[in-house]
Amino acid sequence: MLETIQSIRTESEVFKIDNLEDLDKYRIRFLSRNGLLNELFEAFKTVPSEQKKQFGQVINQLKNDLQGRFDTLKFKFEGQGQADAQEALDFSLPVVPDMVGSRHPLTIVRERMFQIFERMGFNLSEGPEIEDDWHNFTALNFPLNHPAREMQDTFFVEKNPDVVLRTHTSSVQIRVMEQQKPPIRTISPGRVYRNEAISARAHCMFHQIEGLYVDKNVSFADLKQTLFHFVRELFGPEIQVRFRPSFFPFTEPSAEIDISCLICKGKGCNVCKHSGWVEIGGAGMLDPDILKNCKIDNEEYSGFAFGMGIERIAMLKYQVRDLRLYTENDIRFLSQFRGL
Numbered sequence: 001m002l003e004t005i006q007s008i009r010t011e012s013e014v015f016k017i018d019n020l021e022d023l024d025k026y027r028i029r030f031l032s033r034n035g036l037l038n039e040l041f042e043a044f045k046t047v048p049s050e051q052k053k054q055f056g057q058v059i060n061q062l063k064n065d066l067q068g069r070f071d072t073l074k075f076k077f078e079g080q081g082q083a084d085a086q087e088a089l090d091f092s093l094p095v096v097p098d099m100v101g102s103r104h105p106l107t108i109v110r111e112r113m114f115q116i117f118e119r120m121g122f123n124l125s126e127g128p129e130i131e132d133d134w135h136n137f138t139a140l141n142f143p144l145n146h147p148a149r150e151m152q153d154t155f156f157v158e159k160n161p162d163v164v165l166r167t168h169t170s171s172v173q174i175r176v177m178e179q180q181k182p183p184i185r186t187i188s189p190g191r192v193y194r195n196e197a198i199s200a201r202a203h204c205m206f207h208q209i210e211g212l213y214v215d216k217n218v219s220f221a222d223l224k225q226t227l228f229h230f231v232r233e234l235f236g237p238e239i240q241v242r243f244r245p246s247f248f249p250f251t252e253p254s255a256e257i258d259i260s261c262l263i264c265k266g267k268g269c270n271v272c273k274h275s276g277w278v279e280i281g282g283a284g285m286l287d288p289d290i291l292k293n294c295k296i297d298n299e300e301y302s303g304f305a306f307g308m309g310i311e312r313i314a315m316l317k318y319q320v321r322d323l324r325l326y327t328e329n330d331i332r333f334l335s336q337f338r339g340l
């Protein structure tokens with residue numbers, strides 16, 4: 001009998017159990033009603049009573065070992081099954097909405113504009129939004145009481161001496177020319193303020209990007225080519241540019257820059273007021289007096305300057321119909337610029 005017990009033990013020990021199926025085969029072979037263990041207990045009945053104690057112990061030990069291995073593996077495989085079930089993905093679950101932010105359209109356009117000028121060798125300069133009279137007006141050839149000052153409906157912070165909210169970023173160009181020696185090639189983006197009633201087409205606060213180039217032999221042809229290249233880079237090769245004579249106190253000659261209307265492709269629509277052209281900014285050759293005001297030799301150096309409204313450019317690029325959308329923080333508007 002001891003031999004039988006030993007052979008069952010050996011067989012059970014080499015029995016391979018890798019999964020629940022194997023475990024069930026193991027149970028049937030050893031632990032079920034018709035299994036080897038029960039056969040052993042049947043045989044045990046015929047064991048002479050003086051040997052019962054000795055055999056009984058060995059059989060019980062075998063039973064405990066077989067049952068123990070079974071319990072341990074059952075726990076392991078079933079637990080594993082549950083863990084697998086937990087880890088499995090449920091593809092029918094509704095998606096958790098991902099709140100991806102977006103950059104403001106004015107930020108996107110300002111960066112695009114700056115990148116184009118940067119490739120042409122312009123650097124970035126910034127200045128204060130609260131300006132003194134000299135940098136916003138006087139140094140730019142707006143004499144006191146000159147009617148040109150009224151072109152720009154100014155917000156005054158203080159009077160006599162005047163401190164204003166800058167009406168253009170040309171003030172930054174004066175600061176740069178006062179501090180640096182030519183050659184100067186710089187772009188000044190920033191917020192500007194004008195006392196205008198807020199409407200779809202006007203705002204009391206908007207953004208400009210102004211450019212300045214001062215060097216020897218700078219010509220109007222350089223100005224035209226610079227702006228032409230810029231506009232094509234930003235809007236694509238089909239765009240057309242036109243310069244219209246204009247007036248600014250700090251440039252001579254002066255021009256306004258128009259581009260062909262992107263909405264109607266020049267045929268005429270509401271946005272271009274049926275002219276086929278949209279104005280995007282002003283430009284001109286720096287008046288020699290401006291260079292003198294900044295202590296730059298105006299015999300040796302000449303320069304050009306230009307200025308554009310970022311809102312207007314973004315309106316044309318993204319077909320935004322109302323300026324007020326830029327400042328209302330409406331998520332339905334802002335989220336349309338995701339990924340740009």
Ligand code: PHE
Pocket residue numbers: 167168169170210248251281282283284305306307308
């Ligand atoms: N500063 C002008 C404005 O705000 C724009 C401009 C800049 C015009 C440079 C000519 C040259 O309207």
